[in-house]
Amino acid sequence: MxxxxxxAPSTTTSTTGDTSKDVEVAxxxxxxxxxxxxxxxxxxxxxxxxxxxxxxxxxxxxxxxxxxxxxxxxxxxxxxxxxxxxxxxxxxxxxxxxxxxxxxxxxxxxxxxxxxxxxxxxxxxxxxxxxxxxxxxxxxxxxxxxxxxxxxxxxxxxxxxxxxxCGERIYTMDVKDNLLVVGTAERHIHMINLNEPGKIAKTISSPLKWQTRVVSCFTDASGFAVGSIEGRCAIQYADDKNTSLNFSFKCHRQQDATHRDIAKVYSVNCISFHPIHGTFSTAGSDGTFHFWDKDAKHRLKGYPEVGGSITATGFSRNGDIFAYAISYDWSKGYSANTPQYPIKLKLHPIIGDECKPRPGTKKR
Structure with missing residues (x-):
């Protein structure tokens, strides 16, 4: 599509992405x-x-x-x-x-x-x-x-x-092939094999210390990513044999302009995996989105702030369009939800190598 x-294909190698060609819904x-x-x-x-x-x-x-x-x-x-x-x-x-x-x-x-x-x-x-x-x-x-x-x-x-x-309120859920992952209150994450859908196969505590905001399954169903309210993302494999591959990283944080040792921390609201390349996006309350290569542990592109919190994202079936929604996400409570807060829906055309893994990356 x-x-x-x-x-035209992108020729730049910059890690700063371009949103100038993004299309906005009327x-x-x-x-x-x-x-x-x-x-x-x-x-x-x-x-x-x-x-x-x-x-x-x-x-x-x-x-x-x-x-x-x-x-x-x-x-x-x-x-x-x-x-x-x-x-x-x-x-x-x-x-x-x-x-x-x-x-x-x-x-x-x-x-x-x-x-x-x-x-x-x-x-x-x-x-x-x-x-x-x-x-x-x-x-x-x-x-x-x-x-x-x-x-x-x-x-x-x-x-x-x-x-x-599931024992607690369900906040987030994703499915890929036979893997169902459920994130609940109190940081529980349940994994269910849909060949045996009536029972929980494994339960873990989130690898992140704060409330789970989103889970998203890898494209090969070997594991999932977790995002929390504290500006962190974790990569988690379902098979215990791959625990050495698990890791977490900081994202969606902004350095304070006046205090270099202070960072503003924002919720990771959305994680979406590219259907072809297996790379993934994160988007958050800071109004930015980023593309990542989990196997290389590398950020591919980071995009400028879009004017409001990003509350939902997704790739098209061929991975050539990335859709993102801008609207209030309740991260600052009731009082911040004013009529002036923007509601927008934008589509970002994936150009060139924006979402391609780094050369030489081994796919897992």
Whole structure:
């Protein structure tokens, strides 16, 4: 998918990235409240965006730009959104505990709305995370909630086909192949083998000392990255044989202008892995995003501050576009959420070697 046509390859070796070619979604087509999650379709040129304004927006992205295609509304603020592998279905979860699924093949284009299959009361509290996975060729949705449970759904009925009690409120969750990783309050991280979805295979305490903000699975499902509220990211392998490869590093920190020994620390809100190269992005409350090579333990590019906290990120299916949302992330409490705080959705074309691993890096 070429955004606004093909771009010339980058010839610079600078580690400072360029956002001048980033494409911004028109103000009239943006959500009216903070963006909580986003995901590109794995099979088509669509981008789904979840918002606190109780809506899920589906945009079409092509050489002509970004255009709002459909939307659907839920009962509460939408916290999680995900495409099925076929790219035709979207699942979303909201603050009222509802799970909604829409099939874009049945979309009613009149008025831009789509029909949804709603499961109110899917959870006793907010549905924080929603993901799809496949087992034996069958599609399932897995939801994670503040009610401390994950539940599995085959969408053939209104009841889950399985559930697991995770012991604490679920803040973040990711799936890749048979690996499901769940991050909860009190810094617990659970790993589940989806060949045996009814039990937790392994539980660890986060390698980071402060509250877990995000987990994201490697592209080869051999492990995951963890981001915390304290400006740190950790690389964690699932197999105990690879513990020597685990490490953590500081990021999303700013040197104080007047005190060189003081740094301002910001939350790592989002981590997204490039689908082709296996490199990854971090984005945070400081309004910056960075691309990293975990195997070389090296930052590839760092980008200028974008004017507000980054609350959601994702790569397109071919890895040629990086989408990021700018909106309030509650890191400074209720009082900082003013009507003047920006809400933006931007698409960054991946040019040249921005996300390619360093030459000579051994892939693990």
């Amino acid at each position: 070429a955004l606004f046509g093909s771009s 103000q009239a087509e943006l959500p009216q409240d903070s963006i909580s999650d986003l995901m590109f379709s794995p099979s088509s040129d669509y981008l789904a965006v979840a918002s606190w304004d109780k809506k899920v927006y589906i945009y079409e992205v092509n050489a002509n730009g970004v255009k709002g295609k459909w939307f659907f509304e839920m009962k509460g603020a939408v916290f999680g959104v995900a495409f099925a592998k076929d790219g035709a279905r979207i699942a979303a979860g909201d603050s009222e505990g509802t799970l909604s699924v829409c099939d874009l093949r049945q979309a009613n284009q009149a008025g831009g709305q789509v029909q949804t299959q709603d499961l109110p009361g899917a959870h006793g509290q907010a549905v924080k995370c929603v993901k799809w996975f496949q087992t034996n060729g069958q599609d399932f949705v897995v939801t994670g909630s503040w009610d401390r449970k994950i539940k599995y759904w085959d969408l053939k009925g209104s009841t889950p086909v399985g559930e697991v009690d």
